[in-house]
Amino acid sequence: MKSKKELTEGFARNDEEKVFLASLLDKNEMAQDRGIPSFSKFCTQEQQVIAKRLLDAVHAEYHVFGGYENAERAIFCFLPEYLDESFLFSEDSPLAVVRAEYKGEKQLSHRDFLGSLMGIGIIREAVGDILTEENRCHFLIIRELLPFILQNLAQAGRASLTLSEIPLSELPTPEQKFEESRASVMSMRFDAVISAAFHISREKAAQYVNAGYASLNHLECLKGDKTVKDGDIISVKGLGKAKIEETGATSRKGRLSIVIRKYA
Structure with a gap:
């Protein structure tokens, strides 16, 4: 069985993430071994992606809870066997x-x-x-x-x-609003899709990617040639966030038609 250090090093990209992931493993042990409910602080969507990969790999029992459905910031909740998800909405909610x-x-x-x-x-x-x-x-x-x-x-x-x-x-649940549009791209490269989604040049899109300002599915992506798929979420600092809803047919000129839902 891998040690905690080996586990965190396998999923973390830096020392800060190692500390963060190790703290989640500690909280999981506290709930499962000692029967004590344990909770993280609020996590960004990027942290949530990284944490889920580790926790799923060790088959941890956990809930990601932000107070309402589709919350962006959320905490990780580790509950002992005698508690279920309803506890999170009770008067004792974290x-x-x-x-x-x-x-x-x-x-x-x-x-x-x-x-x-x-x-x-x-x-x-x-x-x-x-x-x-x-x-x-x-x-x-x-x-x-x-x-x-x-x-x-x-x-x-x-x-x-x-x-x-x-x-x-x-809590009044906010209604997520989108602006849907169609565009055409030569390929589903990350930088090409960014260019189409946010109406900027391919060169400008590449600059955002190279500077570390662009994310794919909530994780920083420095590869402009990364392939984007249906359902993927792209975001660029200062420009916004968009979901690739679907990829359509290829035109006679070889361009792909895509449907983009930009978060309003």
Whole structure:
């Protein structure tokens, strides 16, 4: 049986990821061997992909939980046998939802709320998705920080906030909006698809890839000639994110027709 060090080295790309993956293995052992529920901090989508590969390889029992379906930031939950997934939505859930309401004509942004949270000492890994609406915002946090946030978060931007906790069941689930379009490419190369999806030149797309600004299925991809398939998700810093919905027929000139769903 491989040691923890061997396992993490086989899946991690750097020392930071080794520490992260080792902590997940520790939490899995705590739940399975000692019967203690254990949870990670919030993970990015990239971290989730890497962690799932390792945890699936060791046949770990876990849940990825962000508070609602299709949450971008989520925690890894390791539950002993006497608990099931319903525990995550109970009063003892590891996550809490804060509703922040404010008055004023200017709508506050994701950056306004995140900046205010970090301004009172909350680390990024303790905050999940931040869902802004007109005159209010909902954000998910690690539950143990709830009293501190309710007491200390007074404003965001220049607006005063009225804070309250709401049950996870009352969290308004955001509707994911897409802009669907068709394009044609000479090949399904990563850089060619980026060019088509975000309406930039092939040369500019290659620059984004080479600079490490482009991701394929939430993982950084430095290979412009990587083949993109139906269902793959591509993202470029500063440009957005898109899903390759389907690949159609090849034209007489040899170009492939593709359907792209760009996240609005």
